[in-house]
Amino acid sequence: MKTRTLKKDKVNIITLGCSKNTVDSENILTQLRGNQIDAEHESQDNTHNIIIINTCGFIDNAKQESIDTIVRYAEAKNEGAIDKLYVTGCLSERYKDELAAEIPEVDAYFGTRDLPLLLKKFKADYKHELVGERLLTTPRHYAYLKISEGCDRPCSFCAIPLMRGKHISTPENMLIEQARNLAKQGTKELILIAQDLTYYGLDLHKKRTLDHLLDQLAQVEGIEWIRLQYAYPAGFPLEILEVMQKYENICKYLDMPLQHASTNLLKHMRRGITKEKTIQLLDTIREKIPSIALRTTMIVGHPHETEADFEELCAFVEQQKFDRLGVFTYSHEENTHAYTMPDDIPTEIKQQRAEELMAIQQDISWEKNQALIGQTLKVLFDRKEGEYFIGRTQYDSPEVDNEVLVKADAQTYIATGSFENIHISHAEEFDLYGTIIKK
Numbered sequence: 001m002k003t004r005t006l007k008k009d010k011v012n013i014i015t016l017g018c019s020k021n022t023v024d025s026e027n028i029l030t031q032l033r034g035n036q037i038d039a040e041h042e043s044q045d046n047t048h049n050i051i052i053i054n055t056c057g058f059i060d061n062a063k064q065e066s067i068d069t070i071v072r073y074a075e076a077k078n079e080g081a082i083d084k085l086y087v088t089g090c091l092s093e094r095y096k097d098e099l100a101a102e103i104p105e106v107d108a109y110f111g112t113r114d115l116p117l118l119l120k121k122f123k124a125d126y127k128h129e130l131v132g133e134r135l136l137t138t139p140r141h142y143a144y145l146k147i148s149e150g151c152d153r154p155c156s157f158c159a160i161p162l163m164r165g166k167h168i169s170t171p172e173n174m175l176i177e178q179a180r181n182l183a184k185q186g187t188k189e190l191i192l193i194a195q196d197l198t199y200y201g202l203d204l205h206k207k208r209t210l211d212h213l214l215d216q217l218a219q220v221e222g223i224e225w226i227r228l229q230y231a232y233p234a235g236f237p238l239e240i241l242e243v244m245q246k247y248e249n250i251c252k253y254l255d256m257p258l259q260h261a262s263t264n265l266l267k268h269m270r271r272g273i274t275k276e277k278t279i280q281l282l283d284t285i286r287e288k289i290p291s292i293a294l295r296t297t298m299i300v301g302h303p304h305e306t307e308a309d310f311e312e313l314c315a316f317v318e319q320q321k322f323d324r325l326g327v328f329t330y331s332h333e334e335n336t337h338a339y340t341m342p343d344d345i346p347t348e349i350k351q352q353r354a355e356e357l358m359a360i361q362q363d364i365s366w367e368k369n370q371a372l373i374g375q376t377l378k379v380l381f382d383r384k385e386g387e388y389f390i391g392r393t394q395y396d397s398p399e400v401d402n403e404v405l406v407k408a409d410a411q412t413y414i415a416t417g418s419f420e421n422i423h424i425s426h427a428e429e430f431d432l433y434g435t436i437i438k439k
Contacts, residue, residue: 009083009122011039012048014073015137016066017056019193019229020164021089022137023146025054028088028115030135035124041137049083051076052118057091057163059331066091074105086110088118090163112164113149133181139382141417142189142225142398143182147175147213151195153232155259156270156338157302157330160195167196169204172213176220183222188417189380190223191397196232198240211239218247224419225380227397229255233281234272241288251394252289255324257297261316262309265302270337275316282320293395295324298357301350302330303341310353317360323368324401325361327354362429369402369427376437379404379422381414389414391422393432404432412436 011032015025025041032039040048051073055066066089076082084107092099093111100109110118116126136143150165151158179190194200201209217226226249228240233256244250260266263274273281285292298313317325329350332343381391382398388405389412396402404422406414414420414436426433 008038009050010048011037011050011052011122012043013039013041013052013054014069015042015054016069017054017058017062017090019144019191020146020195021054021056023134023144023193024089024112024115026134026137028052028054028118029137030130030133031115031119031127032122032124033135034127034130035119035122037122037124046081050086051082051084052086052088055087055089055091057089057094057159059328059333061331063091070099070103070106074103077105084121086118086121088112088114090160093163094159134178136182136185136187138398139416140186141380142191142382143187144193145175145178145182145190145217146170146193147197147200147210148194152199153196154270154272154337156268156341157259157299157333157336159333159336162335164195167199167203169200169202171204172209172216175213176216179217179220179223183220186417188223188419189225189227190217191227191229192217193229195230197228197230198232198235198237208235208237210237211243214240214243214250215246218243218249224249225251225394227251227253227394229397231256233258233278236281238284238288241285244289244292252292253295253395253397254285254292255295255397259297259299260302260305260309260313261298262305262312265305265309265313268304268338268341269299269302275312279320293323294320295326295397295401296322297326297328299328299330300353300357301345303338303344305330305345314357314360317357318364321364321368322361323395324365325358326400327357327361329354365402366427366429369429369432372424372432373427374424376421376423377404377432377434378419380419381406381416383416384408384414391420402430402432404434406434406436 013025015021029039029041053069056062073085077085086108087106088110092109096109119126148169150167151161152167261275377393379391379393381389383390387408389408391404421437422434423437424432424434
C-alpha cells in the first residue's frame with residue numbers, strides 16, 4: 001500500500017517596479033523564511049508551487065507589465081504548473097476589485113501595507129523581532145534603506161499617494177538598527193529611498209530631520225557610502241548639505257526629480273516651486289558642494305505643455321548640465337488632479353519630446369565623461385558581465401546611472417563588492433572604461 005506524501009510548499013517572489021518595491025519584497029522574504037517557509041526571490045528553477053507578484057502601478061507601461069505578469073502566472077495556474085497565486089503591491093492596492101473581477105485565478109490580492117494579511121495565507125505570524133533585519137535581493141554590498149512610506153505632496157500627475165497612502169516616517173532608532181544589521185551582513189553602501197526624503201521627520205517631530213538621520217547613519221561602522229535618492233525641491237532642507245560636507249562617506253550625489261522647468265507647467269503640476277526658485281536652489285547646492293553630481297528626472301507631455309514650455313525645458317537642461325537625467329512621458333492616471341485636464345498631447349509628440357530631451361542629455365553626458373579621461377576614480381564593483389568587471393563611482397546609483405568597465409584578463413581580477421582605484425582611459429556617452437591601479 002502506497003503512503004501519500006504531501007509536497008512541501010516552495011514560494012517564489014516576483015518584484016516589479018522601483019527600489020521601494022524591492023525593499024517590500026525583501027521584507028516578505030524575510031518574514032516567510034523567519035516562519036520556516038521555503039521562499040526565494042525571482043528564482044529561475046521552476047520548482048515553486050506558490051507565486052507572489054509584487055506589482056507596480058506607477059504609469060501605463062509599469063501597469064501593463066504587472067498585468068501581463070499576473071496573466072502569465074494565472075495561465076500557469078490553470079495549466080497546473082503552480083498551486084497558488086498571490087498579488088500584492090501598488091497595482092493591487094489601487095485596482096484590487098477590478099483585478100479580482102478580471103483575473104479570478106489569483107487566490108488573493110493585497111495592498112501595499114497588507115503584509116500581515118499575506119502571511120496569514122501561509123498560517124504564518126508577522127514576527128516583529130525581524131523588523132530590524134532584512135534578507136537582501138540585491139548584491140550584499142549595497143542595500144536600499146526605505147526611511148519613510150507614502151507621500152503628502154499634491155503633485156498633479158502622481159498616483160503614488162493613492163497607492164502608498166500618507167507620509168509615515170520610520171523612527172530613527174529603527175533605521176539605525178537596520179543600518180547596523182546590514183553592515184554586519186557586509187553592506188558597504190546604503191541607498192536612502194522614500195517617495196520624498198526631504199519630508200522625513202515632519203510627522204514625528206514637526207520638523208524636517210533628515211540631516212540628523214544622516215549624521216547618525218554616517219557613523220555606523222562598515223558603511224562606506226551613503227546615497228540620497230528622491231529629494232523634493234520645494235522646501236528643500238539646506239542643512240543636509242552641511243552634513244554631506246562633514247562626512248566623506250556620504251556620496252556627493254543627489255537625486256532630485258524636478259519634473260519640469262517652465263513655471264507655467266510647474267504650476268499645472270502643483271509642484272510648489274517656480275523656475276527661478278529652482279535655479280536658486282541648484283546654484284546654492286553647487287556652491288555648497290562644488291563636486292556634487294545632480295541627477296534629475298523630467299516629464300514631457302503633461303496637459304497644457306506648449307511647444308514654448310518644452311523649448312524652455314530644453315534650454316534649462318542645456319544650461320544646467322545635469323550629471324544624470326531621465327525622462328518620462330506623461331501618463332494620464334485616474335483620480336489624480338491632472339486627470340481632470342485633457343490629455344491633449346498626442347503620444348507620438350510626447351515620445352518625440354522625450355527623445356529630443358535625452359539627445360541633449362546624451363551630449364552633456366558625453367562632454368562630462370570625456371573630461372574624466374586621465375583621472376583616477378574610486379569605484380565600487382557590482383558584478384562581472386561577459387569580459388568586463390562592472391562598477392560605479394560615488395556619482396552613480398545602481399541600474400539607472402553610468403558604469404565603469406574594466407576588462408577582465410589574466411592579470412586582472414576584481415572581487416564583487418570591492419572598492420578599487422580605476423584610471424579612466426576611455427569614455428562613451430554613459431560608460432567609462434579604465435584599468436585598475438595596483439595598490
